[in-house]
Amino acid sequence: MADITAPLQGTVRVKASPDETALRALHILGFLFLALALALPLSSLLLRAFQDQQGDFVGLRNFAIYVTTPSLIQSAWNSIWTAALTTLVVVPLAFAYAYGLTRSNMPGKWFFRAVMFLPIFAPSLLPALSLIYLFGNQGMLRWIMDGGSIYGPWGIIGAQIFYCFPAATIILAVALSTADGRLYEAAEALKASRFRIFLTVTLPGAVYGLVSAAVVVFTLVVTDFGIPKVIGGQFNVLATDVYKQVVGRQDLNMGAVVGMVLLVPAILAFLLDRWALTKKSATLSGRAVPYRPKPRAARDHPAFLLCLTIALTLIGIVGVAVWGSLIRFWPYNLALTLDNYDFSRFDTAGWQAVWLSIKFSLMTAVLGTALVFIIAYSLERGPRSGFLAGPLRFLATIPLAVPGLVLGLAYIIFFNAPGNPLGIIYGTLAILVLNSMVHFYTVCHLTAVTAIRQLDPEFEAVSASLHVPVWRTFSRVTIPICLPAILEIAVYLFVSAMTTVSAVIFLYGPDTKPASVSVVHMDEAGQASAAAAMACVILAISLSAKLLQLFMNGVLGRFTSAWRR
Amino acid sequence: MPMGVALDAGVNAGVGADPGTGQGYLAIRDVGKQFGSFVALDRVSLDITSGEFVSFLGPSGCGKTTLLRAIAGLDPPTVGRIIQAGRDITALPPSERDFGIVFQSYALFPNLTVAENIGYGLRGTAWPKARRQQRVTELLELIGLLDQIAKYPAQLSGGQQQRVALARALASEPGLLLLDEPLSALDAIVRLHLRQEIRALQQRLGVTTIMVTHDQEEALSVSDRIVVMSQGRIEQIGTPEEIYGAPATPFVASFVGRSAHFSAKIHTPAGQITSHGLVLPAMAAAPLLYGEEVEAFIRPEDVELFPLSAQSAGSFEARITGLEFLGPVCRVSLEANGLRFEADIAPSEAAAFDTSPGARLLARFRPERLMVFRSNG
Numbered sequence: 001m002a003d004i005t006a007p008l009q010g011t012v013r014v015k016a017s018p019d020e021t022a023l024r025a026l027h028i029l030g031f032l033f034l035a036l037a038l039a040l041p042l043s044s045l046l047l048r049a050f051q052d053q054q055g056d057f058v059g060l061r062n063f064a065i066y067v068t069t070p071s072l073i074q075s076a077w078n079s080i081w082t083a084a085l086t087t088l089v090v091v092p093l094a095f096a097y098a099y100g101l102t103r104s105n106m107p108g109k110w111f112f113r114a115v116m117f118l119p120i121f122a123p124s125l126l127p128a129l130s131l132i133y134l135f136g137n138q139g140m141l142r143w144i145m146d147g148g149s150i151y152g153p154w155g156i157i158g159a160q161i162f163y164c165f166p167a168a169t170i171i172l173a174v175a176l177s178t179a180d181g182r183l184y185e186a187a188e189a190l191k192a193s194r195f196r197i198f199l200t201v202t203l204p205g206a207v208y209g210l211v212s213a214a215v216v217v218f219t220l221v222v223t224d225f226g227i228p229k230v231i232g233g234q235f236n237v238l239a240t241d242v243y244k245q246v247v248g249r250q251d252l253n254m255g256a257v258v259g260m261v262l263l264v265p266a267i268l269a270f271l272l273d274r275w276a277l278t279k280k281s282a283t284l285s286g287r288a289v290p291y292r293p294k295p296r297a298a299r300d301h302p303a304f305l306l307c308l309t310i311a312l313t314l315i316g317i318v319g320v321a322v323w324g325s326l327i328r329f330w331p332y333n334l335a336l337t338l339d340n341y342d343f344s345r346f347d348t349a350g351w352q353a354v355w356l357s358i359k360f361s362l363m364t365a366v367l368g369t370a371l372v373f374i375i376a377y378s379l380e381r382g383p384r385s386g387f388l389a390g391p392l393r394f395l396a397t398i399p400l401a402v403p404g405l406v407l408g409l410a411y412i413i414f415f416n417a418p419g420n421p422l423g424i425i426y427g428t429l430a431i432l433v434l435n436s437m438v439h440f441y442t443v444c445h446l447t448a449v450t451a452i453r454q455l456d457p458e459f460e461a462v463s464a465s466l467h468v469p470v471w472r473t474f475s476r477v478t479i480p481i482c483l484p485a486i487l488e489i490a491v492y493l494f495v496s497a498m499t500t501v502s503a504v505i506f507l508y509g510p511d512t513k514p515a516s517v518s519v520v521h522m523d524e525a526g527q528a529s530a531a532a533a534m535a536c537v538i539l540a541i542s543l544s545a546k547l548l549q550l551f552m553n554g555v556l557g558r559f560t561s562a563w564r565r
Numbered sequence: 566m567p568m569g570v571a572l573d574a575g576v577n578a579g580v581g582a583d584p585g586t587g588q589g590y591l592a593i594r595d596v597g598k599q600f601g602s603f604v605a606l607d608r609v610s611l612d613i614t615s616g617e618f619v620s621f622l623g624p625s626g627c628g629k630t631t632l633l634r635a636i637a638g639l640d641p642p643t644v645g646r647i648i649q650a651g652r653d654i655t656a657l658p659p660s661e662r663d664f665g666i667v668f669q670s671y672a673l674f675p676n677l678t679v680a681e682n683i684g685y686g687l688r689g690t691a692w693p694k695a696r697r698q699q700r701v702t703e704l705l706e707l708i709g710l711l712d713q714i715a716k717y718p719a720q721l722s723g724g725q726q727q728r729v730a731l732a733r734a735l736a737s738e739p740g741l742l743l744l745d746e747p748l749s750a751l752d753a754i755v756r757l758h759l760r761q762e763i764r765a766l767q768q769r770l771g772v773t774t775i776m777v778t779h780d781q782e783e784a785l786s787v788s789d790r791i792v793v794m795s796q797g798r799i800e801q802i803g804t805p806e807e808i809y810g811a812p813a814t815p816f817v818a819s820f821v822g823r824s825a826h827f828s829a830k831i832h833t834p835a836g837q838i839t840s841h842g843l844v845l846p847a848m849a850a851a852p853l854l855y856g857e858e859v860e861a862f863i864r865p866e867d868v869e870l871f872p873l874s875a876q877s878a879g880s881f882e883a884r885i886t887g888l889e890f891l892g893p894v895c896r897v898s899l900e901a902n903g904l905r906f907e908a909d910i911a912p913s914e915a916a917a918f919d920t921s922p923g924a925r926l927l928a929r930f931r932p933e934r935l936m937v938f939r940s941n942g
Contacts (some may be wrong), residue, residue: 012644012656014658015656015657015658017659019659456671456672461668462672465665465686465734466736478866481675
């Protein structure tokens with residue numbers, strides 16, 4: 001029997017339960033993963049920017065060369081102004097579209113909602129190829145250009161508008177949908193005009209959404225590689241510079257310098273977005289009543305027309321790519337053919353690239369989802385005192401700020417370094433999978449964290465009191481409840497891996513060329529129709545994955561309707 | 566009943582002198598918890614007897630939940646010792662302790678049926694399938710939800726869900742039942758009903774129970790003993806009658822029940838205090854020295870009212886400032902020389918007075934009920 005009168009011995013040291021030990025081990029695992037696959041490669045990139053070809057430390061000399069090379073400075077400026085102009089066009093368009101979706105009573109909202117996601121499922125090269133079909137040297141609508149060329153800033157901006165539209169619209173639709181109907185009723189009761197209500201209620205509620213959307217679009221444009229590669233022509237931007245330095249000139253040091261320049265807007269955007277995130281919390285109190293728009297023709301008809309125009313343009317751009325891929329010889333012989341889909345005629349990898357992409361995307365989806373979800377769970381429900389929890393949380397948010405090209409470059413420098421035992425994965429499927437898991441980590445992590453936070457925080461405490469180990473509750477309760485979020489993460493990873501170019505263009509090996517890289521190569525070789533065909537194949541596979549997810553959600557919903565509210 | 570034992574078990578009383586025999590079921594010694602520089606629990610000691618129903622009562626942030634979570638091992642204390650049934654559990658993780666717990670949120674697993682929830686902890690060789698089913702049925706009968714066995718939590722009402730959570734916590738017959746604000750999420754009528762049900766169940770099973778609550782009425786109605794806490798310390802431990810009738814500190818006097826508070830001085834002859842120019846007989850003031858500063862509290866039901874014409878020792882003239890009809894009683898707000906207080910009178914009695922605002926009458930604080938505490942004692 002324990003003696004209560006025995007003297008106390010200092011601070012209580014709690015015996016760790018097997019659950020706690022297991023969750024702590026997961027912290028270590030997650031930390032090691034992100035340290036090895038993110039922090040170390042980025043550090044070697046950083047180091048490389050201060051070295052010469054021989055690996056000697058040269059201080060800021062590389063940066064001095066950079067700022068004194070007019071062509072490089074010109075590219076940076078090109079990146080900035082095309083991104084700024086794209087932002088200025090996309091954000092108002094996306095705002096109008098999102099406004100129509102959330103604040104009007106127009107018909108066919110489900111259709112507009114579905115269409116706005118279309119660009120997500122295609123590689124960014126697809127709109128660029130479409131614009132070339134329409135306005136290029138052999139374009140059907142070339143006369144619109146009036147002697148100007150689509151190859152250059154206008155082509156880049158046009159394609160970027162298509163490519164960035166969904167991201168901006170999603171952010172703004174979320175910002176506009178969290179409105180308190182009572183504020184509008186109060187404003188109306190106070191006899192405010194519609195314009196005044198828009199200025200004093202609607203805009204303030206959406207202002208952080210607007211900041212966030214602008215920041216995201218700007219970053220997407222600056223860091224995208226596919227579009228300027230295909231339609232940029234002689235117009236250089238930061239992303240194509242990195243590629244040229246690394247692949248063309250084999251100058252990893254200057255590549256690292258340009259990569260770090262590319263990192264600057266991305267990090268600034270990341271910080272600005274996080275600031276906006278902290279500001280917008282609690283715009284909607286628990287007592288708010290959701291805003292329900294009443295029918296009003298003066299708003300609904302223009303909204304419908306505008307959304308229809310935008311939606312048809314999005315479909316049209318995809319349609320042109322699909323059509324172009326089915327045409328024998330654009331624009332002279334418009335007979336339909338499937339010849340362009342016989343990829344082995346254009347590229348030695350042929351359909352092999354498609355199978356490889358599917359394999360690589362599936363592996364990324366399966367391994368990535370498991371890893372992200374388990375690490376997120378250990379962070380959310382593990383020991384709060386864990387000394388690795390803080391650093392791990394921080395590392396998990398970094399990938400969002402790292403452009404794919406920069407991560408890819410960091411991987412070459414780190415994994416290809418002589419003496420790195422991990423170098424064996426260089427040029428294999430493994431490095432593609434690892435790179436993609438890290439590149440898309442943050443969004444998945446945040447999705448997982450959101451899903452886990454919706455569970456009662458006391459599930460683990462109850463389980464412990466019932467002497468049930470944590471892994472059992474994890475598999476019997478947490479996973480079944482979070483299944484929709486897990487599917488969402490898996491499909492996001494799959495689609496991202498299918499469509500990405502920038503992250504993998506430096507990393508594929510002779511036997512591991514993904515379909516998206518194949519598009520770039522076929523376009524470089526002047527096989528625009530085959531490139532479009534391959535882009536369409538990627539689009540079809542990504543869309544199928546999304547449709548499969550929706551179908552499975554439906555099935556799951558039927559099976560779990562009894563316990564889901 | 567454990568009541569007798571409970572009565573004399575004070576903060577530091579009753580245990581420790583004779584180890585092994587004087588110890589209750591649960592002994593808490595100098596348990597403290599610090600978050601950085603914030604002291605959530607300040608070396609708290611407490612003994613709980615087997616079969617007792619004890620409530621931790623206090624405002625939010627007083628440390629009651631911290632203490633409960635320390636007992637459960639969910640947030641272990643930084644210092645101190647906790648002994649349950651003769652076993653030192655201070656440093657054990659929750660999974661190695663012996664308790665069942667019910668949370669305010671119920672924490673029922675939404676994807677498992679009522680039966681699966683209740684049987685969640687009944688696993689392993691000790692619980693073959695037939696025995697587990699029998700136990701689940703038995704518990705469902707106990708909480709009167711046998712007909713809901715195949716339903717999911719979302720299909721039950723809040724009160725039913727909380728009963729299922731209770732059955733789950735009791736399933737493997739733990740020695741200690743912990744209830745963390747179990748009724749706070751329920752609406753008022755269900756709450757009244759369920760608290761009596763919990764009490765009846767607890768008495769029937771004889772399980773030692775600790776309930777955390779901020780609702781004093783709840784604590785008063787079901788507990789054998791109440792532990793009133795404030796700012797990480799125990800203010801008083803006692804039966805509901807003691808807590809309400811003889812609060813040990815000004816905090817308890819003001820937190821439990823309703824009372825008017827005023828500063829006063831000890832007056833002479835002994836047994837009187839003075840405040841706002843009034844001299845008030847107060848039995849609690851008898852042992853205190855003349856001139857000492859005190860804090861005084863008086864409950865509305867301990868104030869008597871008379872017509873101005875009546876003669877009553879210790880009464881003083883007061884003016885009515887408001888009247889509130891509460892059903893069984895009328896609460897009269899009064900003021901005398903700037904001293905504000907309230908009196909509860911029966912509505913029939915109220916008819917005998919002129920209760921319009923500004924009306925004057927005589928008021929008297931019952932000397933044996935006037936609560937007096939040394940200032941900053």
